Structures are given as structure tokens and as C-alpha cells.
Amino acid sequence: MSAQLLRHAVPRSTAARFALRTMSSSASAVAYPRPHLIPKSGTYPAGWVAGGLASGVKKDGLKDLTLVASPNHPITASAVFTQNSFAAAPVQVSKAIVKEAATVRALIVNSGCANACTGEQGTKDAWRMSREVDAALGGGGERGAASSTRPKTLVMSTGVIGQHLDMDKIVAGITQLTQNVGPAHDNWLSAAEGIMTTDTFPKLRSTVFEGDYRMAGWSKGAGMIHPNMATMLSAVFTDASITKPCLDAATRYAADRSFNAISIDGDTSTNDTFAVLANAATEGAAVIDDLESDAHRLFRDRLTQFAAELAKLIVRDGEGATKxxxxxxxxxxxxxxxxxxxxxxxxxxxxxxxxxxxxxxxxxxxxxxxxxxxxxxxxxxxxxxxxxxxxxxxxxxxxxxxxxxxxxxxxxxxxxxxxxxxxxxxxxxxxxxxxxxxxxxxxxxxxxxxxx
Amino acid sequence: MSAQLLRHAVPRSTAARFALRTMSSSASAVAYPRPHLIPKSGTYPAGWVAGGLASGVKKDGLKDLTLVASPNHPITASAVFTQNSFAAAPVQVSKAIVKEAATVRALIVNSGCANACTGEQGTKDAWRMSREVDAALGGGGERGAASSTRPKTLVMSTGVIGQHLDMDKIVAGITQLTQNVGPAHDNWLSAAEGIMTTDTFPKLRSTVFEGDYRMAGWSKGAGMIHPNMATMLSAVFTDASITKPCLDAATRYAADRSFNAISIDGDTSTNDTFAVLANAATEGAAVIDDLESDAHRLFRDRLTQFAAELAKLIVRDGEGATKxxxxxxxxxxxxxxxxxxxxxxxxxxxxxxxxxxxxxxxxxxxxxxxxxxxxxxxxxxxxxxxxxxxxxxxxxxxxxxxxxxxxxxxxxxxxxxxxxxxxxxxxxxxxxxxxxxxxxxxxxxxxxxxxx
CATH class of the missing domain: 3.10.20.340 (ArgJ beta chain, C-terminal domain)
Incomplete structure (x- = not known):
């Protein structure tokens, strides 16, 4: 019994011991348990850059900030959010952006602090995260807390509830991170590391649908008794060309058959979010714009299967799980x-x-x-x-x-x-x-x- | 942390070590944890006898059979039962007896085997337990499996699901137990011990309502995450004089405000039962026969408070609980x-x-x-x-x-x-x-x- 306990306790402390204690965006040298579940390479969707680093929000020096952006192609975005009455500030902010903006700029995620139950200040902080990324990526948006422009970067947070974000660390982290993102496997792995809380390994997947488009994605979440009680975050990035109504429908369909198959209705954390972002960077591909078309059904089914893989990784890493x-x-x-x-x-x-x-x-x-x-x-x-x-x-x-x-x-x-x-x-x-x-x-x- | 683990693990093994390994109905020499929760004496309702012994159903030699009877006064009985679709055989039997019989003979309980999901044989075994007690107490009822008379002893079982009762041991135990019941505190404590499963201490209470009547009762149950998932058994015995309609109403009222306050509706084990038995042995007391009377309301409120005490003892002994x-x-x-x-x-x-x-x-x-x-x-x-x-x-x-x-x-x-x-x-x-x-x-x- 104590052996089984150790099986999960040791990797966590090992991870902490190997952690890069300075702010860094390189793929970490952390020795994770179950290395067979972590890809050693991947082919990622065109036009996307990703990265993660340790901003200092997490006390243990582990990565806690993740950015995925599409610098040259505007992003069509869909997302499903928690139904919790205490929906966190980043959920409210991302919900507003997905609803109002025709396209989004990027996705920023911090771990270690959920920015939930943080009142008006929390909402301001979440908007500021979005605005800082917009500004750091260039081309519109002013930096600082007082800007009046509505920013267009989606925000996710996960970690302890009821504590305010250390915005100095977050803002400094964003500045450094926007200069250290890239399209390589190591960058994507860093991004998957930056969203971890009690997860024991980063959950990253990528796949190529020959002749069509590619998908990459990561997920996190671990508390598995009532699955949705620990924050579940996941995002899928694709270079497919798809209209917002088609992407919305596919996202909802996939969520019901993946993340909701490890969840209990209504039993959700303050921060749960599943987002799908498409940048249409595949050259010469036909636009998926008809809900009744074979192309849409194919995309929907591929997304569902891909999301289910990410969902099952969360179960496989259930807190303390041995089965x-x-x-x-x-x-x-x-x-x-x-x-x-x-x-x-x-x-x-x-x-x-x-x-x-x-x-x-x-x-x-x-x-x-x-x-x-x-x-x-x-x-x-x-x-x-x-x-x-x-x-x-x-x-x-x-x-x-x-x-x-x-x-x-x-x-x-x-x-x-x-x-x-x-x-x-x-x-x-x-x-x-x-x-x-x-x-x-x-x-x-x-x-x-x-x-x- | 290991100290907290031991706090509950040790008493159980201590209990096993001190257990009387032969069939015996004397109050055990078990050294229980939290002795302040176990009464050292009590004043018990008139006309009742009680006892418990180790029949051998439990492999560890601990007490596993309990009988409470009222040899000279017929018993009016009410009970509330589990809503589980797989209601165990003893639940079905007791339900039928409470519904059909004007008065009952006694209450027999075994622990170690729940007699649930045991099909026709299980039902036969539960009826036989009832019949054997009737016969052993004398005055009607034939012994053996083939009798055609409907017996009138209530039956409760708790323990592992899906195993058949070892009826040889149960029947031999009943014979010995009917000869070893008594009205003293030690007898009642033995009875409270005979119903324990993962409980760490026997849960027994008694009280005297001066000038009126007395109540005694015990309870068991321990799995406390979804409280009702571990079998909850409890019975209250009184020498009050009360009609069946009044007792039914008071029992339902008390259950809602005691055992159901530690329970989730519909989330019940196969065996949960709360029974209240009244033998009218108080001399010269007025009969409680009017639902709208002050006497009935007083009885109802007293029963509610008494049942709440027994319910809280279950929480206090929640499996592994430290709070x-x-x-x-x-x-x-x-x-x-x-x-x-x-x-x-x-x-x-x-x-x-x-x-x-x-x-x-x-x-x-x-x-x-x-x-x-x-x-x-x-x-x-x-x-x-x-x-x-x-x-x-x-x-x-x-x-x-x-x-x-x-x-x-x-x-x-x-x-x-x-x-x-x-x-x-x-x-x-x-x-x-x-x-x-x-x-x-x-x-x-x-x-x-x-x-x-």
C-alpha cells in the first residue's frame, strides 16, 4: 500500500527537485513518471507558436504560464465553459471574447492561481492578462491596466481559489514568453507543462490528417472522484479552415462525447474550459462552412476522437489513481x-x-x-x-x-x-x-x- | 498522517485480538477506542430483554448475532427501509411483517453477512431466521425451513453482499442466544456489539422520561462519504403504550430529522433499516392514540431527539474519520x-x-x-x-x-x-x-x- 502511495508521491517531488528554478521557456529536464504517455516528437499545425515558462506564481519554481498564438493568421475560436455559479474571472472574460470577437489573438493560461472568487480585482486582472498578450504580440492594444480597448486573447487560469494573481510576475512572464514561443515540439511540450497543477505529467497530443489539416492540443486536470471538481482545462489548435458556426457545433459535439464522458453534469469547478482554435493556415484547403457537409462531419468526428484522447489522459492521471x-x-x-x-x-x-x-x-x-x-x-x-x-x-x-x-x-x-x-x-x-x-x-x- | 491512520487501524486490530473466540453472550472485554462514547450503565425500558453473541458467521470471532425481545408484552412495531432496488432479503421480510402483523415477537440481527443479492435462498434464509426466533422464544411457530406459519420476528442483516448465510451457525446461535438474553446493561451492550461491522465502538443509548416511559436503542454504520452507502441499522425500544398509526407517524418524522440528516435521498445501501418497537409495559400509563394530542407530539419529539443522538454516533464513527x-x-x-x-x-x-x-x-x-x-x-x-x-x-x-x-x-x-x-x-x-x-x-x- 505504501508502495502505491509512493508511486505517485515520488514523481511529484522528483519533478520539484529537477525543476528549473529560474524563469525559463525551454522544455524542462523534469523526469516524469509514465514517460510512455508523453510524446517525444510531433507534427504541429501550421502557423501556430507555443511556449511555457515559470513566472514565479508557483512557489516551487515549476512552469506556470503558457501561451499559444498564431501571429500571422487570425483565429476562429469556440469554447465550452463551466456551469458553476462561481465561474472564475478568466471564464467570464473568455466567454465575453468568444461571444463578441469575430477572431481572437491568442490563448494565455496561468497555473498555480485560479483567479476565482476574486471579485472586481480578479476580473480586472483577467482582462489585463488578455490585454498584455495582445500588446506584447504587437499590432494593436495598449498595455497597462487602464486601457479602454477590448483585448482579444483568451484567458484560462487554474490553481488555488480566492487568491489574487501576482500581476507583476504575470506581466513580466508574458513579456518574456511572447519572445520565446516557437513552432517546435519542445515549445509545445513547454506549453503543456505550463498548465499543470497536480498533474504528474504533461498531456500533449498532435496528429496529421493527411491531405487535410493538423491538430495539436493539451489538457490538464486531476481530481477524479467527481471528475469535474478539479479544474479541467483543454485546448485544441488546428490549421483547418472552418467558419465559426461550424466550429461551435463541432466543439459542443466533441465536448459532450469526450470531457463530459469523464464528468458529472453540473458538477463542475469554477474554471473548467475546453477551447478549440482554428487559424486556417493550411494552404489552399477548402473552407468547412456547411453544417450538413461531409467535410464538417469528418472534422467533428476527428475533433471528437482527438478530444477523447486528451480527456482519457486526464483520467489516466487522476489524483493518486492506480487504475x-x-x-x-x-x-x-x-x-x-x-x-x-x-x-x-x-x-x-x-x-x-x-x-x-x-x-x-x-x-x-x-x-x-x-x-x-x-x-x-x-x-x-x-x-x-x-x-x-x-x-x-x-x-x-x-x-x-x-x-x-x-x-x-x-x-x-x-x-x-x-x-x-x-x-x-x-x-x-x-x-x-x-x-x-x-x-x-x-x-x-x-x-x-x-x-x- | 500515519499517526492518524493508526488511530483508527489499531483499535480494530486490538478489538480482534481481545475478542472472545468462542460462542459467548457475555459483555466482551474488548478495549474500544473513545470509551467516553460508550455508556457504563443505563436504565432500560421495562419488559425488554437483549443480548448478543458470536455465532461464527464473522471469521474473526467477534459478536455477530443480536436479539431483543419482549417475552411477556406484544410489540407494536414501525420501521423505515432502504429505497435501493436491490433491497436485501431481511428488508423484504421485515417489511412484510411490519405491514401484515398486528404485533411482532422480537428483533433478530446478524452482522458479517448482509444476505443481499442472494435470490430465493436468501429470502428463505431470512424467513427462517424469523421463524427460528419465534420458535425458540416459545408459544407458537414451528422450527425448520418448511413451516407454513408466517413468523413474526423482525430481521436485519449487515455485512458483505452476495454471500449466503451459514444457517447452521445462525440457527445454533439463535438457540443459545434466546437462553442468554437479559434486561441488564451488559446484555444491552452485548446486543449493541452484535450488530457492528466496521464500527469501532458499540453505539448504545438509553434514557428515562420521568413519570412516562423509557427508551433504549442502538445504531451501526460507518461509511460516511455518501453516508447511506454503508449499511445503517438502528432500532429504538420503548415501554411506552402507543398505537400503530401514532408509532408509524412518529417513526417517519424522527427518521427524516435524524438518520436522513446524515443521508442523501436515494443513496441508500441494500439493507438500511430504522425500526421502533413499543411494548406498552409501563404500568398504568395512558395510551398514545391521537395523532393530534400533546402526548403524541411529545413522544414524537423525544423519539426524534433520541434517534438524532444515535445518528450522530454513526457520523462520529465514520470510517477513518478524524472530524x-x-x-x-x-x-x-x-x-x-x-x-x-x-x-x-x-x-x-x-x-x-x-x-x-x-x-x-x-x-x-x-x-x-x-x-x-x-x-x-x-x-x-x-x-x-x-x-x-x-x-x-x-x-x-x-x-x-x-x-x-x-x-x-x-x-x-x-x-x-x-x-x-x-x-x-x-x-x-x-x-x-x-x-x-x-x-x-x-x-x-x-x-x-x-x-x-
């Missing part, structure tokens, strides 16, 4: 029913601690199905446990009663990191999938000590 | 709103881990208010933190912004076991209170290892 768990509910009367049952299981602390203990405690799963609020017929309920590494699933619960509860078989499955619980309700043909983690000592350690 | 937290939401438009906000805070793992870390992380509390689904106006929200040991509460959050975030003051409050979070919404005049615990390493240890 990656897919919860697939089928045979429901409606999608809403399937979603409610899968959410209930995915947020059951008793199910999650059992998975951590590698205990085939199907009783806790069935119990969660029973109190989900969805009417079920016990005699129709089935439960299978499986892992991709072993062909045959274990049929733990059959038609309302325990069935194949072979503890040895279960133990062989449960020792794997990737697990799948499949619940059949036998009431209809709708289904839903949620991704979650186990609940561990590591989670408690991380969250009991977060601010200290 | 007892009262969450008081006021200024809501409706009671339902107040309840929803307090429930959301009470089930937030981030709030609960912060309390464990003695971290005045009001941001997590405010965040939970924000995603509760209840519309709030950030500028009207206030949050106070306090402990009974210190007069002045700390006004952490005032009208939508952090206010008195004095970390030293907060630390002095947070080092106490009893904490109170008071949230003012400023929208109306309704209020609600929930009781909960922190979320700790102890919880993970207990629940990851429960079956092994």
Missing part, C-alpha cells in the same frame, strides 16, 4: 438512464476503493446500480469485469445473483491498470460509457496537503 | 434548496480531504455551493467556520469574496474534532443541517481491505 476504469452501461431504456447509472458507479467511493484494493466486490457495484435512482429489475441485471490484457471477461453477476465469483480469476484481472466494468440492465437498447479511476491513499495525500 | 462536521445552510429559498446545498458540501471529497488536512480551503466549499445545482448569487454568499471550543467563528467568505482568511486562527479551529461550516445564501429564510466527516487515509484503508 483506469471504463464503466459501460448497456440495455438502458434511455441514454439519460444509462448515463445516470454509469455516473453513479463512477462516483461511488466504495466501488473505487474496492478497485484500489483489487477486490472483486461486485456487491458495491450492484448496490450503486440499485441506488442510482434509475428503476431496475434486479433479475435482469448482469455485471462483467474485464481487462484488455485478458480475453475472457468474468461474469460476476448474472440475472440478479452472483455467478462466476472465482476470486483467483478476478485477482488476475484486477492486477492490471486498465479495467472495464460492463453493466447490463436488460431494460432497453441505450448505452453510455464513463471513464474514471480508483480512490486511493495517494488521492487523500494530494488533496489533504494541496495548499501546504 | 465530526456540522454543515448548516441558511438563507435558502426552500428547505429542498438548503438540503441540496448542504448535501453537496457534505459529499464533496475535496471539502472532506481539506478538513482532514486541517486546511481552511473555503474555496472548495464555495465551489461545491456553486455546482450544487441550486441557483445562488455569489455576492450574497457567506461562509463561517467554527468549533464549539472557540467562541468566535471565523468569517472566511463574505458577500462573494474571501474575508477573514487568517490562517493561524483557522488552524486553531481546525485542530478540533468538532467543526461547523455555516453557509448563508442570502436568498430566503429556509435552512437545513447535515452531519458528516472528513475523508481520510483511514477510510481508504478500511474500504480497500474490507473483505480480505
Amino acid at each position: 483506469f476504469v471504463e464503466i459501460h452501461v448497456k440495455g438502458a431504456k434511455t441514454f439519460a438512464d444509462a448515463r445516470q447509472v454509469s455516473s453513479t458507479i463512477a462516483t461511488s467511493p466504495l466501488v473505487k476503493t474496492a478497485l484500489y484494493g483489487q477486490d472483486a466486490n461486485w456487491g458495491r457495484v450492484v448496490c450503486a446500480v440499485g441506488y442510482s435512482g434509475v428503476p431496475v429489475t434486479p433479475e435482469k441485471v448482469n455485471l462483467h469485469l474485464s481487462t484488455p490484457a485478458i480475453d475472457e471477461p468474468l461474469h460476476l453477476f448474472k440475472n440478479g445473483a452472483p455467478f462466476d465469483t472465482d476470486e483467483e480469476k478476478a485477482a488476475r484481472i484486477l492486477e492490471h491498470e486498465d479495467l472495464k466494468l460492463e453493466i447490463g440492465l436488460g431494460e432497453g437498447s441505450e448505452e453510455a460509457t464513463m471513464y474514471t479511476t480508483d480512490l486511493t491513499h495517494g488521492y487523500i495525500t494530494i488533496n489533504a496537503d494541496y495548499r501546504s | 465530526f462536521v456540522e454543515i448548516h445552510v441558511k438563507g435558502a429559498k426552500t428547505f429542498a434548496d438548503a438540503r441540496q446545498v448542504s448535501s453537496t458540501i457534505a459529499t464533496s471529497p475535496l471539502v472532506k480531504t481539506a478538513l482532514y488536512g486541517q486546511d481552511a480551503n473555503w474555496g472548495r466549499v464555495v465551489c461545491a455551493v456553486g455546482y450544487s445545482g441550486v441557483p445562488v448569487t455569489p455576492e450574497k454568499v457567506n461562509l463561517h467556520l467554527s468549533t464549539p471550543a472557540i467562541d468566535e467563528p471565523l468569517h472566511l467568505f463574505k458577500n462573494g469574496a474571501p474575508f477573514d482568511t487568517d490562517e493561524e486562527k483557522a488552524a486553531r479551529i481546525l485542530e478540533h474534532e468538532d467543526l461547523k461550516l455555516e453557509i448563508g445564501l442570502g436568498e430566503g429564510s429556509e435552512e437545513a443541517t447535515m452531519y458528516t466527516t472528513d475523508l481520510t487515509h483511514g477510510y481508504i484503508t478500511i474500504n480497500a481491505d474490507y473483505r480480505s
Whole structure:
């Protein structure tokens, strides 16, 4: 048990030890855990530059400021935001920009301070971050707190709630960062590092759709009991040429099938944001401008799959997690029913601690199905446990009663990191999938000590 | 941190070490933690006998069978049961008995095996437990599995789901137990011990309402993240004289204001039950038979307060808990709103881990208010933190912004076991209170290892 605790505690302190303690935008020499999840190279969308550095907002000297810009091509932007009543200042600012501006300038993100519950000063600070980036990138916008021009750089923040940003550090960081962004893999990796909080590794992906366009993106977020309670940030950058209505539709569609599949409706942090930015820098490509076209459906599906990859990386890095768990509910009367049952299981602390203990405690799963609020017929309920590494699933619960509860078989499955619980309700043909983690000592350690 | 872990881990193993390993009904020599919460004596209601022993269902030799009976006075009984779709066999049996029988014979409880998800055999076993007690107490009812007479002893079970009861042990235990019950404090303490699962101490209370009647009762249950997910059992026994309609009304009223104040609606285990049994053994007392009478209201309020005591003991013994937290939401438009906000805070793992870390992380509390689904106006929200040991509460959050975030003051409050979070919404005049615990390493240890 202490070994499992250490598995996650050590990388964090290792990261802190290796951290570059001066302001720097070079890709860090941090030795991350699970290096196989971090790309060593990538082909990035045309026209974009990225970077990240340590501005000093984070006390431990780790990177805390990230900029992605498209200096020569105006950006079409879409985003979905948290529904939390206490939506943070950067959320309000970015929401206004996405709504009002035809194109945006760039995206600036800081980590270490969420700029949430910070009142009027917080709103001013978020607008100033946007304005400072506009000015530093040149071509319009005045610097300083008092400008009257509406800036056009999107802003995201993540970290501790209720503290004001140290704007001196942020502004100095922005000045240096705008001079140190670039199009290379190392720049993008730095950008993915600058948004991390309790994440143990940077989450960066890039892909080329041959003959069409490219996408790059990063994500962050870690608290995985109720997935959306820790701030989830993600952005996807593409050189595709797409109109705002088409991008809006694709963004909403993708969010529902990626980040919302690791989330509980309404259960969101003050800062959650998923943004998609397109700069049309691909040469000679046709514009995606028809919601009913094959080109739009293709873009939408590609974005969905790409976003799902970024979402699953968040689950894989759930705070203290030792398991990656897919919860697939089928045979429901409606999608809403399937979603409610899968959410209930995915947020059951008793199910999650059992998975951590590698205990085939199907009783806790069935119990969660029973109190989900969805009417079920016990005699129709089935439960299978499986892992991709072993062909045959274990049929733990059959038609309302325990069935194949072979503890040895279960133990062989449960020792794997990737697990799948499949619940059949036998009431209809709708289904839903949620991704979650186990609940561990590591989670408690991380969250009991977060601010200290 | 490891010290806090040990605080709860050690007593359990101590308990196991001191346990009487033979079948015995004497009050145990177990050295429990927090002895101040366990009464050393009591005055119990007239006509009742109680007892508990180790039948061998629990592998560790601890008590696992409890009987409370009223040999010479018929019992009027009321109960509220879990809403879980997978309601366990004993729930179905007790529900039928309470509904159909004018009076009941006794209450039998086993721990270690929940007899849930056990199909037809489970139902047969639960009925047989009832029948065996009836027969052992004498005066009607045949023994054995095949009797056709409907027995009249209420049944409760708690423990692992999906395993069949070892009926040989249960039946032998019942035979011995019926010969070893008694009216003394030690008998009642044994009864409270026989229902424990992950509880660290027996929860027993008794009280005398001078000139009127007496009440005794016990409770059990421990998993406190979503409070109702661990089985909650409780029963109150009185020598008051009360009709069934009056007892039904009082039981429902009391449950709503006691056990449901530590619970989330619909979020219940397969076995949860709260029963109230009255045997009218007080001599010459007036019958409580009018719902509108002062006598009924007095009984109802006394029962509510008594049940609340038993409910709070469950919170105080929350699995791995180091804090007892009262969450008081006021200024809501409706009671339902107040309840929803307090429930959301009470089930937030981030709030609960912060309390464990003695971290005045009001941001997590405010965040939970924000995603509760209840519309709030950030500028009207206030949050106070306090402990009974210190007069002045700390006004952490005032009208939508952090206010008195004095970390030293907060630390002095947070080092106490009893904490109170008071949230003012400023929208109306309704209020609600929930009781909960922190979320700790102890919880993970207990629940990851429960079956092994």
C-alpha cells in the first residue's frame, strides 16, 4: 500500500527537485513518471507558436504560464465553459471574447492561481492578462491596466481559489514568453507543462490528417472522484479552415462525447474550459462552412476522437489513481438512464476503493446500480469485469445473483491498470460509457496537503 | 498522517485480538477506542430483554448475532427501509411483517453477512431466521425451513453482499442466544456489539422520561462519504403504550430529522433499516392514540431527539474519520434548496480531504455551493467556520469574496474534532443541517481491505 502511495508521491517531488528554478521557456529536464504517455516528437499545425515558462506564481519554481498564438493568421475560436455559479474571472472574460470577437489573438493560461472568487480585482486582472498578450504580440492594444480597448486573447487560469494573481510576475512572464514561443515540439511540450497543477505529467497530443489539416492540443486536470471538481482545462489548435458556426457545433459535439464522458453534469469547478482554435493556415484547403457537409462531419468526428484522447489522459492521471476504469452501461431504456447509472458507479467511493484494493466486490457495484435512482429489475441485471490484457471477461453477476465469483480469476484481472466494468440492465437498447479511476491513499495525500 | 491512520487501524486490530473466540453472550472485554462514547450503565425500558453473541458467521470471532425481545408484552412495531432496488432479503421480510402483523415477537440481527443479492435462498434464509426466533422464544411457530406459519420476528442483516448465510451457525446461535438474553446493561451492550461491522465502538443509548416511559436503542454504520452507502441499522425500544398509526407517524418524522440528516435521498445501501418497537409495559400509563394530542407530539419529539443522538454516533464513527462536521445552510429559498446545498458540501471529497488536512480551503466549499445545482448569487454568499471550543467563528467568505482568511486562527479551529461550516445564501429564510466527516487515509484503508 505504501508502495502505491509512493508511486505517485515520488514523481511529484522528483519533478520539484529537477525543476528549473529560474524563469525559463525551454522544455524542462523534469523526469516524469509514465514517460510512455508523453510524446517525444510531433507534427504541429501550421502557423501556430507555443511556449511555457515559470513566472514565479508557483512557489516551487515549476512552469506556470503558457501561451499559444498564431501571429500571422487570425483565429476562429469556440469554447465550452463551466456551469458553476462561481465561474472564475478568466471564464467570464473568455466567454465575453468568444461571444463578441469575430477572431481572437491568442490563448494565455496561468497555473498555480485560479483567479476565482476574486471579485472586481480578479476580473480586472483577467482582462489585463488578455490585454498584455495582445500588446506584447504587437499590432494593436495598449498595455497597462487602464486601457479602454477590448483585448482579444483568451484567458484560462487554474490553481488555488480566492487568491489574487501576482500581476507583476504575470506581466513580466508574458513579456518574456511572447519572445520565446516557437513552432517546435519542445515549445509545445513547454506549453503543456505550463498548465499543470497536480498533474504528474504533461498531456500533449498532435496528429496529421493527411491531405487535410493538423491538430495539436493539451489538457490538464486531476481530481477524479467527481471528475469535474478539479479544474479541467483543454485546448485544441488546428490549421483547418472552418467558419465559426461550424466550429461551435463541432466543439459542443466533441465536448459532450469526450470531457463530459469523464464528468458529472453540473458538477463542475469554477474554471473548467475546453477551447478549440482554428487559424486556417493550411494552404489552399477548402473552407468547412456547411453544417450538413461531409467535410464538417469528418472534422467533428476527428475533433471528437482527438478530444477523447486528451480527456482519457486526464483520467489516466487522476489524483493518486492506480487504475483506469471504463464503466459501460448497456440495455438502458434511455441514454439519460444509462448515463445516470454509469455516473453513479463512477462516483461511488466504495466501488473505487474496492478497485484500489483489487477486490472483486461486485456487491458495491450492484448496490450503486440499485441506488442510482434509475428503476431496475434486479433479475435482469448482469455485471462483467474485464481487462484488455485478458480475453475472457468474468461474469460476476448474472440475472440478479452472483455467478462466476472465482476470486483467483478476478485477482488476475484486477492486477492490471486498465479495467472495464460492463453493466447490463436488460431494460432497453441505450448505452453510455464513463471513464474514471480508483480512490486511493495517494488521492487523500494530494488533496489533504494541496495548499501546504 | 500515519499517526492518524493508526488511530483508527489499531483499535480494530486490538478489538480482534481481545475478542472472545468462542460462542459467548457475555459483555466482551474488548478495549474500544473513545470509551467516553460508550455508556457504563443505563436504565432500560421495562419488559425488554437483549443480548448478543458470536455465532461464527464473522471469521474473526467477534459478536455477530443480536436479539431483543419482549417475552411477556406484544410489540407494536414501525420501521423505515432502504429505497435501493436491490433491497436485501431481511428488508423484504421485515417489511412484510411490519405491514401484515398486528404485533411482532422480537428483533433478530446478524452482522458479517448482509444476505443481499442472494435470490430465493436468501429470502428463505431470512424467513427462517424469523421463524427460528419465534420458535425458540416459545408459544407458537414451528422450527425448520418448511413451516407454513408466517413468523413474526423482525430481521436485519449487515455485512458483505452476495454471500449466503451459514444457517447452521445462525440457527445454533439463535438457540443459545434466546437462553442468554437479559434486561441488564451488559446484555444491552452485548446486543449493541452484535450488530457492528466496521464500527469501532458499540453505539448504545438509553434514557428515562420521568413519570412516562423509557427508551433504549442502538445504531451501526460507518461509511460516511455518501453516508447511506454503508449499511445503517438502528432500532429504538420503548415501554411506552402507543398505537400503530401514532408509532408509524412518529417513526417517519424522527427518521427524516435524524438518520436522513446524515443521508442523501436515494443513496441508500441494500439493507438500511430504522425500526421502533413499543411494548406498552409501563404500568398504568395512558395510551398514545391521537395523532393530534400533546402526548403524541411529545413522544414524537423525544423519539426524534433520541434517534438524532444515535445518528450522530454513526457520523462520529465514520470510517477513518478524524472530524465530526456540522454543515448548516441558511438563507435558502426552500428547505429542498438548503438540503441540496448542504448535501453537496457534505459529499464533496475535496471539502472532506481539506478538513482532514486541517486546511481552511473555503474555496472548495464555495465551489461545491456553486455546482450544487441550486441557483445562488455569489455576492450574497457567506461562509463561517467554527468549533464549539472557540467562541468566535471565523468569517472566511463574505458577500462573494474571501474575508477573514487568517490562517493561524483557522488552524486553531481546525485542530478540533468538532467543526461547523455555516453557509448563508442570502436568498430566503429556509435552512437545513447535515452531519458528516472528513475523508481520510483511514477510510481508504478500511474500504480497500474490507473483505480480505
